[in-house]
Each structure stands twice: as C-alpha cells, then as structure tokens.
Amino acid sequence: MNESTAPNTGDHLKESGSHLKESKAHAVQAAEELRAAASEKAQQLKSAATSKADHLRESASSTGNRLRTAAVDRKDRISHLTEEKIAVTKERAKQYHETGEQYVRDNPTKAICTALGVGFVVGLLFRR
Template sequence: MTENPTADSPFGDSPPQDPFQAAKASALKAAEELRAAAAQKASEFRSAAEARAQQIRSSAEQKATDIKEKAGEFKEKAGEFADNTLNEARVRIEDLRTEAEKFAREKPLQALLTAFGIGFLVGAIMRR
C-alpha cells in the first residue's frame, strides 16, 4: 500500500492541494463576503439617506406652506391698513381743502399773499 491516497483509494476523494492555493481560495472567498457585506451596508445607507432626505423635503415643504400662509395673512392685514390710512388721508385732505376755501373767502388778500409766498419759496428751492 502507498502512503498517499489516490482517487481510487477509499480514504481520499481528491488529490492533496497546494497550501497556497487553499489560502488564495480562502482569501478570495473572504473578499467576496466582504464585498457582499459592503454592498449590503451601502444599500442600507442609501435607503437611510433617501428616507432622511424625504423627511427633510417634507419638513421644508411644510415650512414653506406655513410661511406662505403667514405672508398671505400679513398681506391681507397690510392691505387693510393701507386702505384705512388712505381713507384717513382723504378725509384730512378734504378737511384742509374746506378750511382753505373758508379762509380764502374770509380773507382773500391774505390768502393770495400766502399762496404767492409759498409759490416763491417752492420756485427758489426748485432752482437749486
């Protein structure tokens, strides 16, 4: 009998392998497992990043909607304020016009001299 079992031998199914080939095969298997684990982690990270991005996008859209609503409310209030201010200004102008007419009828010479003085001042200022 021989010491090395052969393919025909009942004690061994394959011829003995080189230890470097076995190490290389083991290293290739470990590298493939590492590559698969890295791909899985990358996929998990991508999924988590996409979920977080969606959350941020949703939050930003909600904030934008809130800001638009507040801006609309502000615009509405500003419009009301402008309308009220314009109405008050119209009332004041009408009162001043009425007073000016009354003054001009009661004291026409003084009103004429006052208008001339104001016109002269405005003309002097505009020349500069």
C-alpha cells in the first residue's frame, strides 16, 4: 500500500502545485484588470471634473461680464440723472436769485430793514 499511495501523493502534490500556479495566475490577471479598471475610472473622473470646472469657469465669467455691464449701465444712468438734477437746481437757483434781485430793486427799504432784522436775530443767537 505504501508504494501505491506514494505515487498518488506525488500526483496530488503536482496537481495542487498546478492549481496553485493557475490560481496565482488568475489572481495576478484579476489584479491587473482591477488596476486597469481603476486607472480608467480615475481618468474618467478627472475628465468629468475638468469638464465641470471649465463649465463653471465659463459660467462665472459670463455672470461677471453681465454684472459688469449692468454696473456700468447703472452708473451711466445715475450720472445722467445727477447731471439733469444739477442743471435743474442751477436753473432754479438762478431764477430765485433773479427774483430776489428784482424784489430788492422794487422794495429797497423793506429789503434793507428785513436784512437788518435777520442779522440782528442771528447775532443774538450766536452770542448765547
């Protein structure tokens, strides 16, 4: 029996060694496939992130340009309105000045007495 089992044991060892080599080869191949799949997925993620970053950059640039244009338009409108208000105010001041001069020409005594009275009251207020 020993002699008949000895060759079988050697065959089993060879078979086990062969299975072990095949398993190792499969494990190496699976590891390489997994590494390749992981590398491909990383490349896809990198590409998607780059694409998204480019899209966000373009969107931010577009929004910045729209805001800049709106700000310039608003500034121009405010500047125009301010110029109009200044012109109207100057015209009114000129009219009041002319009206005042005409009043003083028409009523010189009354104007002088009014000016003296106002001056006296203001002088009293500043003394205190």
